[in-house]
Amino acid sequence: MSFDDAVVLLDAALRSPDHPGEESAMFRAELEGEIARSRRVPGVKMARDALAFADGRSGSPLESRSRIIMWRHGLPRPVLQHVVVDDHGHVIARLDFAWLEEKVYGECDGAVKYDELLAPGQTARQVLMAEKHRDNALADRGWRQVRWMGPDLARPKVLCGRIQQALAGSRRPAA
Structure with a gap:
């Protein structure tokens, strides 16, 4: 998976289902823990970078891709x-x-x-x-x-x- 696709996926995964415009801090912590435990798995650096960039407040794939382009x-x-x-x-x-x-x-x-x-x-x-x-x-x-x-x-x-x-x-x- 590319960095861009990973960010789009992570943005959606981090989006709080109960609070539009907010991120699920609990799910981010779970993902960070999983990445930390997978430090020798191929692709983990890209996953770590994508998660660091990801933001669950992003409202759509279009917003996620726009943010990547701006960056x-x-x-x-x-x-x-x-x-x-x-x-x-x-x-x-x-x-x-x-x-x-x-x-x-x-x-x-x-x-x-x-x-x-x-x-x-x-x-x-x-x-x-x-x-x-x-x-x-x-x-x-x-x-x-x-x-x-x-x-x-x-x-x-x-x-x-x-x-x-x-x-x-x-x-x-x-x-």
Whole structure:
């Protein structure tokens, strides 16, 4: 198994089934123990490296692969599944990727979000409109967005360039 495939698998395995956006610390500890006991098994170094990189907060294989690409292209490590609340403490959004200092967030979605993952009775249009309201609420709080989909991962330099541009844009002095 490749490093990338191992990270995708481990991210999914570490995802807490009871608490979306959180990692199972108990399962991570079990995996670390198993790897420590297998120190002479071929491939254990890659498994150890993949587990060190893995993060159960990653919400999908697309998010996992995006994170690997960002790392390989030297982008700053984002916070995963960052929750943004309004002035009254109500959740506005859970962001796939957030660079807090720069107030930049990344969202990666597959088409599955607009068809297979719809709640009963929900339409793709309703999902899209809710997404627009959420994006406006985030923009009102100074957040800037970079959005991508699965096919964008085939052009990692372009994707990472867009993210880097958004991150650098937040550091420019106001005109």
